[in-house]
Amino acid sequence: MPAQDPNDRYVRIAVLVMLSLALLAGVCATAIHWIGPARQPMDLIVPPLASLLFGGLILALLRRPAWVLGVTRIALGASALALIAPAWLYTVQASLSPEVRLIDNLPPVSSLFVVFLAMLMIFIPGRRAFLAAALGWVLIALPVLLYLLSHRQELWTPRGRDLVMAYGPVSIMVVVLLPVQRGLRGKIRRLASERDIMEVMLHRDPLTGVQSRLLGERVLREVLADRAAGGVVMLDLDRFKTINDTYGHPVGDSVLKAVAAGCERLLRANQCIARWGGEEFLVIVPDVDAVALQRVAERLCAAIAAVPVAPVPQVTASLGTTLLQSGDTLDTVLQRADLALYRAKELGGNRVCSAEGQGTGLAG
Structure with missing residues (x-):
């Protein structure tokens, strides 16, 4: 906010x-x-x-x-x-x-x-x-x-x-x-203008324009402190190193910008997407149950697969989801989401896996 x-x-x-x-x-x-x-x-x-x-x-x-x-x-x-x-x-x-x-x-x-x-x-x-x-x-x-x-x-x-x-x-x-x-x-x-610029630099990722990891961590801690229902989606672009090696880092940067913009357009005002590092993003979704969280992740997965970034034929992502649980900390939530993401990677990518056992694949 x-x-x-x-x-x-x-x-x-x-x-x-x-x-x-x-x-x-x-x-x-x-x-x-x-x-x-x-x-x-x-x-x-x-x-x-x-x-x-x-x-x-x-x-x-x-x-x-x-x-x-x-x-x-x-x-x-x-x-x-x-x-x-x-x-x-x-x-x-x-x-x-x-x-x-x-x-x-x-x-x-x-x-x-x-x-x-x-x-x-x-x-x-x-x-x-x-x-x-x-x-x-x-x-x-x-x-x-x-x-x-x-x-x-x-x-x-x-x-x-x-x-x-x-x-x-x-x-x-x-x-x-x-x-x-x-x-x-x-x-x-x-001085106030410089302060606002510094806040933007701290809260926004300079490449993609979405929220920074620093702000993403703060938002997630606030959601955990409120003890409200919610969940997170951890997504990682598939074979991103190959894109950089084949087409060059400028194209890779364009892919990251397009993916971030496409995901941000799908999210509501109370939902947050932050660049977590490299080609990895974290989406924080408050006030959802397992079914709603799965739907959010599936829409994100489909939107990423539809992102046009020439000359890359197609960009896909693997997504891991987890609901917030009683007694969760920042580390426990991220650990479950990361494990679910790793499972989606092992299954070939371009799919959603849930830490609670649900999973869907969009690969053809």
């Missing part, structure tokens, strides 16, 4: 974490503004509305994981509006009313702005992240910075210096780190 690609799951988890933190921030902001002595109308409206929105997005993503892209876009858009609105409202208010100071009325959102930039870097691909970060900085940070630069008495207060640092050097540094983050993401993708 192929391993599930974890990337989508990680993205959903990241979005859920982002939404949960945003919900927590909204709830805390709501509580602070309601408890605080000075209540601004926007501070009483925006945080609870944002909290409801983020809570709804969490529920939507939990129920519909495929909506992760749309949910992310809505969350980023809502976060942008929640930061833009107070930046402009309180800046304009302080500019028009000399008795009002921006540093007294602006909510503590400077740290959230830095987090917002980081979210843009993570969830918006390519150069659009630069454009989104630049637009966010112009709409959120720039009006505050322009106000503070024109009101030096507020600029040199502790809150004013904190705002300048957050909206100035810190936010610019976060955006500058974007290429580094993109480079790391590309490196991670390349």
Whole structure:
């Protein structure tokens, strides 16, 4: 069974974490503004509305994981509006009313702005992240910075210096780190791709494309561990050395590829064929009885005999079958299948022999 690609799951988890933190921030902001002595109308409206929105997005993503892209876009858009609105409202208010100071009325959102930039870097691909970060900085940070630069008495207060640092050097540094983050993401993708290639090399025979012996052994051990009904078919091509000696190894390789492809087409999704070594293959067939296993082996034997590989007149195989028994190990199963295969060879090949005593011959 192929391993599930974890990337989508990680993205959903990241979005859920982002939404949960945003919900927590909204709830805390709501509580602070309601408890605080000075209540601004926007501070009483925006945080609870944002909290409801983020809570709804969490529920939507939990129920519909495929909506992760749309949910992310809505969350980023809502976060942008929640930061833009107070930046402009309180800046304009302080500019028009000399008795009002921006540093007294602006909510503590400077740290959230830095987090917002980081979210843009993570969830918006390519150069659009630069454009989104630049637009966010112009709409959120720039009006505050322009106000503070024109009101030096507020600029040199502790809150004013904190705002300048957050909206100035810190936010610019976060955006500058974007290429580094993109480079790391590309490196991670390349490493993941190399990992997938290595897994294919470990799990697939490079010549025939069927499963490797390493994976075949693992699958057989899993079937044995489940203690389920099943069986194995060990097959070996007849007189394969003669084919190599007569027609050359390239033709022999073509025979192996054609046989593997023909057998794989006959098998169901839960059945496994692995190249065991040389011209030998092992087929693992779960959930079968003796009669069904015999039928599978006979179809394989007939399919191999019908494989056309010029200039070889005909390719045949000997097959040995055995059912899985209680207390079996990998060695005991393979030993019985190998003995049945040896008996089919002794009888002339192109036939199926069973370790349980059944046998059929297809030779003319």
